[in-house]
Amino acid sequence: MPWSEVSVVELRKEFVMLAGQPGAKVASLCRRFGISRKTGYKWLGRAAAGEMALSNRSRRPGSSPRRTxxxxxxxxxxxxxxxxxxxxxxxxxxxxxxxxxxxxxxxxxxxxxxxHGVALGQAVPAGPFQRFERARPNELWQMDFKGHFALASGRCHPLTVLDDCSRFNLCLAACGNERSETVQSHLRSAFRRYGLPDWIIADNGSPWGNGPDTPYTPLGVWLLRLGIGVSHSRPYHPQTLGKEERFHRTLKAELLAGPPFGDLRHCQTAFDRWRLVYNCERPHQALDMDVPATRYRPSERSFPEALPPIEYGSEHKVRRVQQLGWINFKGKAFRLPKAFAGYPVGLVPTTDDGLWHVIFASRHIAEIDLRNGSSKTVTHVSEHL
Structure with a gap:
């Protein structure tokens, strides 16, 4: 399969940077980037001769003893x-x-x-702040929509996904809406190229949530079936997605503050070019001035084109969730989130008599209490910054 016609040079540079990291698996990267191993090794060989070899544009030599x-x-x-x-x-x-x-x-x-008369912004004094980050790439991805902006025709809703450890941008998509199927399509592309993360955090709004009290949607259920944990930010506390918020500020200052875009295709072309700069060229202060691509490694968990079956052990009591989220267990009806309608769930007893955990695809999603007939949805709320 050939390189995509969109941003060919950008794809080559990203491939070369990821393939050059310690422990990188070139054959796996070639499959994820949709190229043959022969093509991949060709570009790695040409890259060894200098960055200029990846494109047809002229480049200044990397060093010269006579430079003044x-x-x-x-x-x-x-x-x-x-x-x-x-x-x-x-x-x-x-x-x-x-x-x-x-x-x-x-x-x-x-x-x-x-x-030379170049205007410089005012330095912002650093206040007391403690930053948390995961220890390795793909432990946690942050995901959000940046606020939409107008195009010459229509509107753009930028979808962004960031690796928490490396700040590597995994997805920067110019979307025409914020629907679940749109997000799923772009996530599928990111998963095919970079593999599956352990966990994803998003806010409480659509399409990843229906508010703090209803955290599960069809998109979240799809992620759970892929073995990806799903968390939500603390309500009315955008700092939980702090790295995404900071990324959005950078995107606005370095790209969106310029001339308006004509349409979504024009916007996506600009996004692709800027994304390469952000990942592979722009020094990041939080990374000791390294670029994100030097800290990122693709996940070893490959994206399965067919969803794995939902299976439970012998210790589970299996029930299928009915329409509107109801299940019947031991003569009583319990309400679960509607997003699980049509799927089987497993029930296991806790150490408290009458209290049962509800499991979906290995994830704890709810609790039911046989003593009073109540149910409680388990919400994973993160205080992560």
């Missing part, structure tokens, strides 16, 4: 022109990553910008 101070200043200004929101630290690190020797200190880069 004027050339360095010109390079600083060129990086700034390409990325108007970057400051001295990001520009200095990017020049280093491109192979320049004797890169000036970030403070010197900032002085060069000021000397």
């Amino acid at each position: 101070a004027e050339e360095m200043e010109a390079s600083v200004l060129a990086v700034r022109e390409a990325h108007p929101c970057w400051g001295g630290r990001k520009i200095a690190r990017r020049l280093h990553d491109l192979g320049w020797s004797d890169v000036p200190a970030p403070s010197t880069v900032t002085a060069i910008l000021r000397r």
Whole structure:
């Protein structure tokens, strides 16, 4: 299968960066990127000759012993022109990553910008804040829609998915709506390329939730069937999805603040180009100025094209959820979330007499109490920042 016609160079660069990480499985990456191993190794070989080999555009050599101070200043200004929101630290690190020797200190880069009349934003003082992150890639993905914006024709609803550990952007999709089937389609593409995460966190709104009291939707049920845990942010507490919120601010400042897009296709092309910059070129302060692609590894859990069967052990009492979410157990009716209608669930007793756990595809989703005939949905609410 050939490379996609959209953003060919961007796909090559991302492939090369991921394949170059320790422990990377080139054959698996080739399958996920839809190319042959011969093609993959060809681009790895060409990349070893320099970044310029991945595209037909000319590139400045990575190093030159005769480079003058004027050339360095010109390079600083060129990086700034390409990325108007970057400051001295990001520009200095990017020049280093491109192979320049004797890169000036970030403070010197900032002085060069000021000397040439380049406007710089005001530094925001850091307040007391404790950041939490997962220990390895794919333990947790954060997912959200950024607020929609107008196009020349229609509206765009950007869907974004971020790996919590590496800040690697796994999905940046220009969507025409926020429906469940739209999100599922883009997640399916991300799963095929990067594998399955252990857990996904989203907010309480549609399509991943129907409010704090109704956390399960058909989209969430599909994720549970894939063996992916689902959490929701604390209600009215957007800081729970802090990395997504910060990503949205960067997206707005570096891309969406520019000229308006004509349509969704035009918007997606711009998203693809900027996503490569964010993942593979833009130094990230929270990563000690590394780029996210150097910290990310695709998951070893591949996406199954056919959903696995729902099976329970002999210790489970199996019941099928009826319409509107009802199940009958030991002569009593109990209400479960409607999203599970038509699926079997397993019931196992707890150490409390009369209290039973309700399990769906290995996940604890509810509790029922035979003593008073009540049921309680289990909501996984995260305080993660």
